[in-house]
Amino acid sequence: MGDVDNRRGGRAHNRRDQILRVALETFAERGYRGTSLALVAERIGLTQQGVLHYFPTKQALLVEVLKLRDAEDYQRFDGGSDEPHLDGIRQLMEFNATRPGVVQSFTVLSAESVTEAHPARDFFVQRYRTARGHHVDGLREELGERIAGRLSPEQAAALLVAVMDGLQLQWLLDPEQVDLTGLVDSFVTMLRDSNVPAAADA
Amino acid sequence: MGDVDNRRGGRAHNRRDQILRVALETFAERGYRGTSLALVAERIGLTQQGVLHYFPTKQALLVEVLKLRDAEDYQRFDGGSDEPHLDGIRQLMEFNATRPGVVQSFTVLSAESVTEAHPARDFFVQRYRTARGHHVDGLREELGERIAGRLSPEQAAALLVAVMDGLQLQWLLDPEQVDLTGLVDSFVTMLRDSNVPAAADA
Numbered sequence: 001m002g003d004v005d006n007r008r009g010g011r012a013h014n015r016r017d018q019i020l021r022v023a024l025e026t027f028a029e030r031g032y033r034g035t036s037l038a039l040v041a042e043r044i045g046l047t048q049q050g051v052l053h054y055f056p057t058k059q060a061l062l063v064e065v066l067k068l069r070d071a072e073d074y075q076r077f078d079g080g081s082d083e084p085h086l087d088g089i090r091q092l093m094e095f096n097a098t099r100p101g102v103v104q105s106f107t108v109l110s111a112e113s114v115t116e117a118h119p120a121r122d123f124f125v126q127r128y129r130t131a132r133g134h135h136v137d138g139l140r141e142e143l144g145e146r147i148a149g150r151l152s153p154e155q156a157a158a159l160l161v162a163v164m165d166g167l168q169l170q171w172l173l174d175p176e177q178v179d180l181t182g183l184v185d186s187f188v189t190m191l192r193d194s195n196v197p198a199a200a201d202a
Numbered sequence: 203m204g205d206v207d208n209r210r211g212g213r214a215h216n217r218r219d220q221i222l223r224v225a226l227e228t229f230a231e232r233g234y235r236g237t238s239l240a241l242v243a244e245r246i247g248l249t250q251q252g253v254l255h256y257f258p259t260k261q262a263l264l265v266e267v268l269k270l271r272d273a274e275d276y277q278r279f280d281g282g283s284d285e286p287h288l289d290g291i292r293q294l295m296e297f298n299a300t301r302p303g304v305v306q307s308f309t310v311l312s313a314e315s316v317t318e319a320h321p322a323r324d325f326f327v328q329r330y331r332t333a334r335g336h337h338v339d340g341l342r343e344e345l346g347e348r349i350a351g352r353l354s355p356e357q358a359a360a361l362l363v364a365v366m367d368g369l370q371l372q373w374l375l376d377p378e379q380v381d382l383t384g385l386v387d388s389f390v391t392m393l394r395d396s397n398v399p400a401a402a403d404a
Contacts, residue, residue, distance in 0.1 A: 104317065161368060163365060186361070
């Protein structure tokens with residue numbers, strides 16, 4: 001971080017990256033409506049004009065912040081790995097348990113996005129469709145067409161996303177009482193349990 | 203609603219009630235930080251001073267709004283009924299599917315409450331502890347000590363709360379694609395399935 005790279009492109013890239021990281025923290029703390037570009041600028045020691053140079057509106061900044069985080073996670077947990085889908089879920093939850101700030105930002109902003117005319121609403125509608133579709137594929141491949149004896153991959157995918165979101169909320173509020181990774185694990189085990197293996201459907 | 207009752211107590215009660223209902227809508231639309239007492243007052247046609255007469259701070263108003271909704275739901279779905287616990291869950295979700303505004307307010311405010319120094323944080327920490335404890339009791343009574351072959355009532359209760367919260371978020375964003383009651387039902391069936399009945403634990 002910082003402007004150690006003095007070539008123009010490198011400096012601009014570092015500055016843009018710095019704005020995105022500080023913006024993520026600020027949105028996480030204060031929500032979209034409680035955050036101003038002026039506050040983000042102040043925290044970096046830039047003028048508001050300096051931030052506007054990279055992101056023309058607060059809305060554009062928010063959407064870029066959200067896309068960056070997703071791209072990083074995707075690379076980390078889905079980069080062409082061959083391991084079972086549900087093992088990747090466990091690893092993602094273990095990683096999330098070490099970064100409450102990032103989890104907080106997604107929890108606050110995804111919930112805030114359900115309100116009328118929120119600038120990230122379309123982003124989150126699309127993000128949840130993509131996430132469910134991604135888990136449908138992974139669950140079908142690992143567990144076949146009938147999961148835990150009765151669920152379709154589509155139902156199991158929506159429940160899996162809900163379990164992760166809902167447990168993260170409980171854990172953020174009460175980390176001593178809510179064992180995020182242990183509870184996700186118990187749900188994963190439930191999905192795998194008493195399951196007809198994929199081979200039997202072929 | 204309205205000031206048809208001219209006795210002093212009745213009028214004050216109606217006015218207080220009216221403020222709470224408009225405040226709930228406004229918090230749901232704009233979150234806690236995006237709502238001002240002046241805006242709530244304006245929507246009712248009161249002065250801000252008029253609202254302050256009933257609720258000394260915005261924070262006090264928020265907490266009273268949240269308590270009122272919980273008390274109403276508790277009365278509706280738990281008022282000493284003898285039916286199985288999970289049937290009550292289904293009915294609550296069916297009812298919630300008819301009132302997206304209320305579901306939205308809890309989704310936005312519970313998520314927002316995870317941020318530092320949020321005035322409803324203690325309320326939600328306590329609310330989730332109470333909810334989990336309540337479901338532990340109900341699940342133990344209906345399904346015994348081992349649920350779906352492997353979960354403790356404590357684990358199943360945290361997962362049940364997570365499933366409801368998480369599905370409500372997905373449903374608020376995408377009601378055409380997410381069948382709130384059907385998906386909660388599929389999870390309830392999963393909990394009941396292949397279960398050792400309570401009697402066998404005695």
